[in-house]
Amino acid sequence: MKRFLGAALLAAGVGFLVSQATRTPIYAASNGQQPSQPAANTTPAHEEDLAKAGSEVFGQNCAFCHGRDAMGGETGPDLTRSKLVLSDSGGDKISKVVRDGRPTKGMPSFTFSSQEMDGLVAFIHSQAAKAAAQAGGRRGVDVSDLQTGNVEKGKEYFNGAGGCSKCHSPTGDLAGIASKYEGLHLEEQMLYPREAKSKVTVTLPSGEKISGTLAYLDEFVVGLRDANDTYHSWPTSKVKYVVDSPVEAHVEQFPKYTDDDIHNLMAYLQTLR
Ligand code: HEC
Ligand code: HEC
Known part of the structure; x- marks a missing residue:
């Protein structure tokens, strides 16, 4: 399947896309430490629940074509290596395909509640991330x-x-x-x-600007490390910030x-x- 060569290799990016899609921290310190305490409800538990609920919807409606694990079945392609899935953000592309279908190509259209759709999207992204992790993102590449x-x-x-x-x-x-x-x-x-580090510039209410390497970001908290490697963070509601992300x-x-x-x-x- 050379068509998806790039997709398989971009697998490393899946985590990024997933987290963006599901509003968990979209950036965490690469050393794996969570700097400071992020605001209350940033736990990924909600996303896991969502993906779990989605796996049931998927199992009932999609699995017989795309496989239980979304990795492809008799008639449907492997969604974990789909370019469309890998470039999906928050369901924008997946939900359109599911709602409209591709009737001439064997993909039916479906009507789901937005909750069910969120679950489906979370499940598909989590499967893509899993597939990437399992194979070190190199599955099927010649x-x-x-x-x-x-x-x-x-x-x-x-x-x-x-x-x-x-x-x-x-x-x-x-x-x-x-x-x-x-x-x-x-x-x-x-x-x-x-490995590329994102830069962020935070503008405080006073107008003062502070720049550094982005160390943490979710809906509620933005954090950076300054030139002295000191960690600072602010509630996103209190400051303005601009992220420059090469990734x-x-x-x-x-x-x-x-x-x-x-x-x-x-x-x-x-x-x-
Ligand atoms: C009857 C078989 C069938 C069922 C059921 C089905 N699909 Fe599909 N699906 C397909 C086929 C075939 C394609 C490829 C269409 C094409 O070549 O453009 C596809 C394509 C897709 C794509 C686009 C992949 C890409 O890379 O373009 C997504 C996303 C998708 N399906 C999700 C789902 C979800 C979610 C469900 C369940 C709600 C589902 N499908 C149910 C057969 C099916
Ligand atoms: C908006 C600016 C921007 C664009 C456009 C861009 N890149 Fe990059 N790229 C970066 C930055 C910044 C890095 C991180 C550099 C680093 O960490 O040393 C990077 C990293 C890379 C690396 C890894 C370099 C290394 O030393 O690890 C490669 C290879 C690369 N880019 C290729 C490309 C190719 C090919 C394109 C065009 C399809 C492209 N980039 C488009 C900004 C960009």
């Missing part, structure tokens, strides 16, 4: 796929439609990138630079790539040794 791209076209895409050259340079920050990461790892970084720029690109674009880009990046 290394030889990485050799099939066209270098010239990849370069063109980098400087043109892909918009990569707005932020990157082959002789600057990406010089030697192919020596830094091999094959699949390079592709993962290209699609979803997991997001990459995620936004994701639904726009064709598989050829990805292969060509990979071929091009692999020349940067």
Whole structure:
């Protein structure tokens, strides 16, 4: 299934999309520590309940085509590797497909309450995250796929439609990138630079601005680490903040790539040794 090569590799991004979709913290400190106490109801328990309820709805309505685990069945595709699912945010894409169906392609339309729909969306995202975690995000990827791209076209895409050259340079920050990461790892970084830190600028009620590395963000709390690595946080209701997320720029690109674009880009990046 080469069609979903990119999707499988972006699996690393699933967690991000899931959490965005379900309003749990959309960013947590990468060392896994929860800085300070976030406001009361940020527990993921609610999301788990939602996904659990969704699994029942899924089991009754969708499983016979898409498989119990959403990984594909007799007549329906694997949803955990679907580009549409991976680029879904808060159900915006999934719910449309479910409501409208694709009658000419064997996907019926359904009418669900918004609660049921939320459950379905949570379940599908949790399955996608699970699938990604299980396989280290590399399921079904054939290394030889990485050799099939066209270098010239990849370069063109980098400087043109892909918009990569707005932020990157082959002789600057990406010089030697192919020596830094091999094959699949390079592709993962290209699609979803997991290590990239987001910056945030918080404007206090007094007008004072504080910038730093985003360390925590949910509906209620925004937290950053300043240049001295000191953690600060504020209630989101009391301050204004702007997040500059390089990861997001990459995620936004994701639904726009064709598989050829990805292969060509990979071929091009692999020349940067
Ligand atoms: C009768 C079989 C069948 C049932 C039942 C069914 N689907 Fe589908 N579904 C399909 C097929 C076939 C496709 C692929 C359509 C296409 O090729 O465009 C699809 C596509 C989708 C897609 C889009 C995937 C993509 O990458 O474009 C989503 C999301 C989806 N189904 C979710 C659901 C959910 C949720 C349910 C249950 C509420 C469900 N489906 C029930 C057959 C089914
Ligand atoms: C809005 C700016 C922006 C755009 C557009 C963008 N990137 Fe990035 N990219 C970044 C930032 C920032 C990082 C993180 C750099 C770091 O952590 O060293 C990054 C990381 C990467 C990395 C990993 C670099 C490393 O050293 O780990 C690769 C590869 C990459 N991007 C490729 C691309 C490609 C290919 C495109 C176009 C399809 C693209 N980027 C578009 C900002 C951008």
